[in-house]
Amino acid sequence: MLLPAPMRTLTRTASRALCLVVVGMAALVPTPLAFADGDKGSGKKKSDDASASSSSGPSPEYRKACQLGNAKYAARDFPGAIEQYRKAIEISPKQALGFYLLGEAQLAAGSLTEAEAAWSRASLESGEHDPVLHARALFVLADLKERQLKWDDARAAWQAYLDWASRFPNANAFAGSGQSRQQVIDSMKKQDKAYEIVRQRIEETKGGSVFTDLSKSPPAAH
Numbered sequence: 001m002l003l004p005a006p007m008r009t010l011t012r013t014a015s016r017a018l019c020l021v022v023v024g025m026a027a028l029v030p031t032p033l034a035f036a037d038g039d040k041g042s043g044k045k046k047s048d049d050a051s052a053s054s055s056s057g058p059s060p061e062y063r064k065a066c067q068l069g070n071a072k073y074a075a076r077d078f079p080g081a082i083e084q085y086r087k088a089i090e091i092s093p094k095q096a097l098g099f100y101l102l103g104e105a106q107l108a109a110g111s112l113t114e115a116e117a118a119w120s121r122a123s124l125e126s127g128e129h130d131p132v133l134h135a136r137a138l139f140v141l142a143d144l145k146e147r148q149l150k151w152d153d154a155r156a157a158w159q160a161y162l163d164w165a166s167r168f169p170n171a172n173a174f175a176g177s178g179q180s181r182q183q184v185i186d187s188m189k190k191q192d193k194a195y196e197i198v199r200q201r202i203e204e205t206k207g208g209s210v211f212t213d214l215s216k217s218p219p220a221a222h
Contacts, residue, residue: 062092069101078109096125096133103140116144131171135164139173142181151192155185 058066069084085102092098103118123137138161145154158178165173 058092058095058097062088062095062098065091066098066101069105073101073105073108076108078105081105082109094125096122096130096137099125100133100137100140107140107144112144112147116141119144128168131164131168135161135168135171135173138164139177142178146181146185151185151189155182158182158185 065084065088069081072080072084082102082105085098085105088098099118099122103115103122106118107115119137119141123134126134126137142154142157142161145157158181161173162175162178164171165175
């Protein structure tokens with residue numbers, strides 16, 4: 001089993017932690033992301049052909065590309081990691097994990113738009129057949145909306161995460177995290193609304209409707 005290097009810690013700040021690439025030692029890393037379908041012990045015979053690989057599980061080439069990407073990510077070679085994850089996606093475009101890892105590397109490289117696109121694809125490709133990875137994709141997408149200060153979109157994204165956690169109790173999702181983030185977003189929206197009122201008053205002052213310079217105040221009435 002290959003464990004991805006770029007994993008997200010589900011905390012209030014949604015910080016990221018690096019996990020080492022471990023083969024056959026999943027117990028050493030909490031809540032690992034495993035390859036979908038092919039690692040679940042279904043007993044189905046794997047085909048060497050790319051289309052069969054996408055449905056029965058990742059091919060050795062796909063695993064190798066992800067391993068190389070993880071190693072480069074750990075070395076903070078984000079362009080190199082992105083290149084390897086893209087190679088993995090070319091090999092198995094229906095495997096959601098490659099898109100998830102690609103998004104992590106793109107975020108680390110400062111490419112938020114590209115990260116969002118990759119995670120959206122990870123969410124699409126994972127779906128109900130991989131509820132754990134789908135939950136992770138929903139989490140990082142909601143966090144990204146917060147980073148972009150898109151409060152309404154972020155709140156809706158956290159609600160999607162909460163709905164998924166309720167629907168799939170075994171998806172390793174954390175409802176408390178989603179709820180606390182929604183509370184923070186509500187507070188931020190209130191602050192933004194209050195600041196908007198202050199800003200309007202500042203603009204009115206600049207327009208001369210309010211006297212702030214006592215030396216230029218109109219003379220007192222006699």
